Amino acid sequence: MFILLFFLLPRLYFFYSPDCGHCYDILYGIIEDVKRGKKAEVLIYDITEPENYLLLEDLESRYRTSGEKIPIIFFRGRGLYGNDEILERLPGLLKEKPVLRRPNPEIVFLTRSGCPSCNRVGSMLRAITEEYPHVKIIFLDLATDSGAIMAEAISIWLEIPEKNRLISPTIFIDSTYLLKGEISYRKVKELIRKHPIDSTLLGRIPSQYLDRARTRIVSRFKKLTIIPVIIAGLIDGINPCAFAT
Structure with a gap:
C-alpha cells in the first residue's frame, strides 16, 4: 500500500x-x-x-x-x-519551516468482549484505518480492570455524566465522544477532520485521575454488590406464614 x-x-x-x-x-x-x-x-x-x-x-x-x-x-x-x-x-x-505531516489522530474505542455492537464498530474502525492509514486505534476492553479504570479516568477528566460512562461501544476522538447509537462512519470522519492531527487523549490525562477512577469503580462495585445482599436478607426474613390463606 x-x-x-x-x-x-x-x-x-x-x-x-x-x-x-x-x-x-x-x-x-x-x-x-x-x-x-x-x-x-x-x-x-x-x-x-x-x-x-x-x-x-x-x-x-x-x-x-x-x-x-x-x-x-x-x-x-x-x-x-x-x-x-x-x-x-x-x-x-x-x-518557521513548514513540515510534511500526516493526519494522525488517536481514536479510543471502548469495547467489551462478546458485545455484538462492538464487533460492528470494530469492523467500521478497520475500514476507517484503510482510508486514514495513520489513525491510531486504542482498544479499551471494559471487561478488564485496566480498561475500565482508564475509561473511567477519561470520563472524570472530560466531566462526562455518570449515565454515559463505561458504555460499550463508545468512541473518543480528542475531547469529543460518540455513544452507542451515535457512532457512524460519516461522524467519525468528520471528527478526524475536525480535531488536531496530533490529538492524543490518553497522554493528556493526569495520573491523579487514574487514582480517582479506581476509587470510583470500587465504590460503584460495592453499591452494586450490596443490593443483592440486602434483597436476600429481606427475602430470608420474610415469614412464609404471612402468605398463608
Missing part, C-alpha cells in the same frame, strides 16, 4: 471577544494577512460561546500555557496572549 503524504497548513486558533475592540486590530490585521497568504489554516472562535470557551481551556491544557489577555492565539505549540505578544512573536512562528 502506498502511503500518501499531504502538505498540511499548520492550524492557527484565534480566540476573541466581540466586545474587545483591540481584538479586531489583530483579526483584520495580521490574521487577515495569514489567511490571504495561506500561511496557516485559521480557525476563529468567539469566547462568549460556551463551547468555544471550553475549547480554549482544552487547548491551554494541551499546550500547557495560560494567560489573562485577549485575543489569544495557539500556533505551533505556543500560546500567545494579547496584541503585544501576538505582534511580537507570531511573525517569527509563521516563518
